[in-house]
Amino acid sequence: MTQMAIAKALNESLRTSLENDPKVLVMGEDVGRLGGVFRITDGLFKDFGEGRVIDTPLAESGIVGTAIGLALRGYRPVVEIQFDGFVFPAYDQIVTQLAKMHARALGKIKLPIVIRIPYGGGIGAVEHHSESPETLFAHVAGLKVVSPSNASDAYWMMQQAIECDDPVIFFEPKRRYWDKGEVAVSSVPADLHKAVVAQAGTDVTLAAFGPMVKVCLEVAAAAANEGRSIEVVDLRSISPLDFDTVQASVEKTGRLVVVHEAPVFFGTGAEIAARITERSFYALEAPVLRVGGFHAPYPPARLEEEYLPGLDRVLDAVDRVLAY
Amino acid sequence: MSVKSTAARRTTRGGAKRRGGEPELVQLLTPEGDRVEHSEYSIDVTPDELRGLYRDMVLTRRFDAEAITLQRQGELGLWASLLGQEAAQIGSGRATRPDDYIFPTYREHGVAWTRDVDPLNLLGMFRGVNNGGWDPNENNFHLYTIVIGSQTLHATGYAMGVAKDGADAAVIAYFGDGASSQGDVAESFTFAAVYNAPVVFFCQNNQWAISEPTEKQSRVPIYQRAAGYGFPGVRVDGNDVLAVLAVTRAALEHARSGQGPMLVEAFTYRMGAHTTTDDPTRYRSDEEREEWASKDPIARLRAHLDKQGLADEGFYAGLDAESDALAKRVRDGVRGMPNPDPMAMFENVYADGHALVDEERAQFAEYLASFEDAPAASHGAAGSGKGH
Numbered sequence: 001m002t003q004m005a006i007a008k009a010l011n012e013s014l015r016t017s018l019e020n021d022p023k024v025l026v027m028g029e030d031v032g033r034l035g036g037v038f039r040i041t042d043g044l045f046k047d048f049g050e051g052r053v054i055d056t057p058l059a060e061s062g063i064v065g066t067a068i069g070l071a072l073r074g075y076r077p078v079v080e081i082q083f084d085g086f087v088f089p090a091y092d093q094i095v096t097q098l099a100k101m102h103a104r105a106l107g108k109i110k111l112p113i114v115i116r117i118p119y120g121g122g123i124g125a126v127e128h129h130s131e132s133p134e135t136l137f138a139h140v141a142g143l144k145v146v147s148p149s150n151a152s153d154a155y156w157m158m159q160q161a162i163e164c165d166d167p168v169i170f171f172e173p174k175r176r177y178w179d180k181g182e183v184a185v186s187s188v189p190a191d192l193h194k195a196v197v198a199q200a201g202t203d204v205t206l207a208a209f210g211p212m213v214k215v216c217l218e219v220a221a222a223a224a225n226e227g228r229s230i231e232v233v234d235l236r237s238i239s240p241l242d243f244d245t246v247q248a249s250v251e252k253t254g255r256l257v258v259v260h261e262a263p264v265f266f267g268t269g270a271e272i273a274a275r276i277t278e279r280s281f282y283a284l285e286a287p288v289l290r291v292g293g294f295h296a297p298y299p300p301a302r303l304e305e306e307y308l309p310g311l312d313r314v315l316d317a318v319d320r321v322l323a324y
Numbered sequence: 325m326s327v328k329s330t331a332a333r334r335t336t337r338g339g340a341k342r343r344g345g346e347p348e349l350v351q352l353l354t355p356e357g358d359r360v361e362h363s364e365y366s367i368d369v370t371p372d373e374l375r376g377l378y379r380d381m382v383l384t385r386r387f388d389a390e391a392i393t394l395q396r397q398g399e400l401g402l403w404a405s406l407l408g409q410e411a412a413q414i415g416s417g418r419a420t421r422p423d424d425y426i427f428p429t430y431r432e433h434g435v436a437w438t439r440d441v442d443p444l445n446l447l448g449m450f451r452g453v454n455n456g457g458w459d460p461n462e463n464n465f466h467l468y469t470i471v472i473g474s475q476t477l478h479a480t481g482y483a484m485g486v487a488k489d490g491a492d493a494a495v496i497a498y499f500g501d502g503a504s505s506q507g508d509v510a511e512s513f514t515f516a517a518v519y520n521a522p523v524v525f526f527c528q529n530n531q532w533a534i535s536e537p538t539e540k541q542s543r544v545p546i547y548q549r550a551a552g553y554g555f556p557g558v559r560v561d562g563n564d565v566l567a568v569l570a571v572t573r574a575a576l577e578h579a580r581s582g583q584g585p586m587l588v589e590a591f592t593y594r595m596g597a598h599t600t601t602d603d604p605t606r607y608r609s610d611e612e613r614e615e616w617a618s619k620d621p622i623a624r625l626r627a628h629l630d631k632q633g634l635a636d637e638g639f640y641a642g643l644d645a646e647s648d649a650l651a652k653r654v655r656d657g658v659r660g661m662p663n664p665d666p667m668a669m670f671e672n673v674y675a676d677g678h679a680l681v682d683e684e685r686a687q688f689a690e691y692l693a694s695f696e697d698a699p700a701a702s703h704g705a706a707g708s709g710k711g712h
């Protein structure tokens with residue numbers, strides 16, 4: 001067990017993957033000499049050289065498109081998109097090619113590519129640096145979408161994503177990069193796409209992933225002071241989504257609130273609400289509620305505390321779901 | 325000021341000759357402040373105009389320095405400094421006419437100055453109170469664009485509209501050396517060439533795209549790319565305000581007179597960090613920066629003014645006072661900028677309204693109001709007693 005920040009855990013994980021598999025490449029804007037704007041690739045350029053850790057031209061479509069070509073040639077590229085809002089020049093390559101090529105080739109080719117995207121708000125940034133576009137990828141068959149919430153998962157899930165033969169969109173909770181946690185570097189990790197109960201409880205289930213897990217754990221602690229027992233499910237993977245774990249929790253608590261930063265309209269929460277309603281209709285004591293972003297552009301930094309789901313808004317939803 | 329040379333018709337000009345491996349660039353004022361002639365570009369400037377350009381650059385630099393300070397003090401969330409690029413921006417901005425339209429990146433504070441955009445307007449997005457917010461049509465100065473390269477297509481489309489309208493205005497699209505790699509920029513070159521759009525592509529090659537040097541973007545000087553699309557390209561000394569002015573005027577005239585697009589590469593240097601969150605010591609040498617410091621655009625014009633005896637102590641003292649006043653106005657203005665009302669999030673999402681936005685607006689207002697009903701529960705506190 002070692003204490004590590006999420007950023008460091010990702011860095012160590014990339015290092016391990018580069019060491020273990022000569023086909024692994026790290027590529028993106030500023031990932032080389034600088035070590036990435038968040039320093040996730042710090043030191044890798046120095047230790048593995050420019051043949052393995054590649055500063056690319058400033059062109060996201062180019063980054064993903066060439067990663068596809070490298071994968072076709074047998075490499076396992078791990079590409080960095082500098083910020084969530086800058087993935088869209090690559091969206092065409094991701095949706096029309098990366099997601100569908102395996103099916104198009106009737107399974108004869110594989111595209112083991114990881115696209116790392118620091119995402120989410122809460123860092124006081126300018127426009128395009130705070131978005132949560134996971135739904136736009138989860139909606140596309142052929143892509144896997146995951147997001148760790150803590151250092152240990154960051155460490156293990158990155159390596160699992162790199163080992164995965166499918167394209168994985170790896171959303172990194174950028175405002176938690178510096179949060180430290182225990183990393184069990186030698187223990188056997190949970191399956192990449194398995195949800196876990198991060199905190200057991202009996203009255204209400206909160207389901208979240210990435211940066212919102214911490215908020216939900218804080219909510220659970222606050223609610224405990226008022227005698228309410230909250231269960232927190234860390235989804236970890238958005239596609240595929242481990243509905244079984246959510247269902248098991250809901251069938252215990254009877255109440256579910258899904259929390260994410262992304263807008264609720266057509267969001268992950270909507271999908272979970274629909275599926276859980278189908279699976280657990282008679283176990284539910286209340287409709288599934290969602291707490292998330294609004295149907296509006298991500299606001300300027302000085303409003304983001306109002307926009308982002310925080311303790312108060314989640315507690316409000318807990319109150320409402322318990323009021324039924 | 326009059327530009328004597330007319331724009332060339334079709335070929336790539338300026339920079340055909342090579343010296344020491346680097347292509348030649350158009351220069352009218354040496355780093356030592358001496359006027360030189362160029363075979364294709366020349367300019368007549370009155371002492372008044374020279375002092376005006378100097379004033380523009382000094383005030384722009386002062387504004388920029390003030391913004392960096394405000395960021396350090398926590399008044400701004402971020403700042404993208406233009407330090408070192410004053411001549412590229414003032415020279416090109418002053419080349420535009422009021423009816424020309426400007427599409428900036430996020431670093432064009434000097435160009436904004438030449439368009440009479442209130443510097444305080446530029447600071448809103450860096451403070452985090454808006455995402456731009458000024459009216460682009462007021463000064464024909466579009467909003468800052470953060471997504472690299474996007475605006476070059478908008479500029480091209482705008483120029484296509486100008487041409488359709490039969491207007492004789494031109495459009496200028498700013499972008500960086502890094503941006504030159506983006507597909508959007510390549511597509512804008514294609515469209516501009518195919519439709520003969522009256523647009524000038526103005527690339528400030530400041531040698532760096534965050535940590536990546538220009539060699540990571542292009543193996544040929546950027547201006548030479550124009551040839552492949554079928555329009556002229558020229559490299560200008562981006563730290564020479566007179567050369568930038570002359571070349572940009574010629575390029576805009578070229579566009580206005582129906583000859584189509586042109587690419588201007590202003591060869592300059594980003595003297596500061598990429599933004600206030602960047603640490604350039606991780607990827608570039610002090611020597612490089614020092615070398616470029618000796619080509620400083622403001623010192624260069626000052627040397628010229630002094631050698632020619634075109635400005636006296638009174639002028640400089642007056643400008644110092646004006647700089648201080650500008651800095652104070654910016655400081656006070658930023659500190660006085662209120663946080664937006666939370667309900668502003670729901671404004672202007674659509675021009676014609678949207679039922680879901682209305683519903684969420686009402687729900688959020690009710691949610692906020694619930695805190696007023698229940699004074700015991702404070703915002704951000706652990707308690708959830710919200711009157712339910």
Ligand SMILES: Cc1ncc(C[n+]2csc(CCOP(=O)(O)OP(=O)(O)O)c2C)c(N)n1
Nearest residue numbers: 086431470471472500501502503532533534
């Ligand atoms: C599409 C996109 N990708 C990445 C970024 C992040 N980013 C911001 S500025 C920058 C470098 C831009 O370099 P350049 O075009 O040379 O302009 P400069 O900053 O030097 O003025 C990058 C990579 C972005 N804003 N947009």
Ligand SMILES: [Mg+2]
Nearest residue numbers: 500501532533
């Ligand atoms: Mg640059």
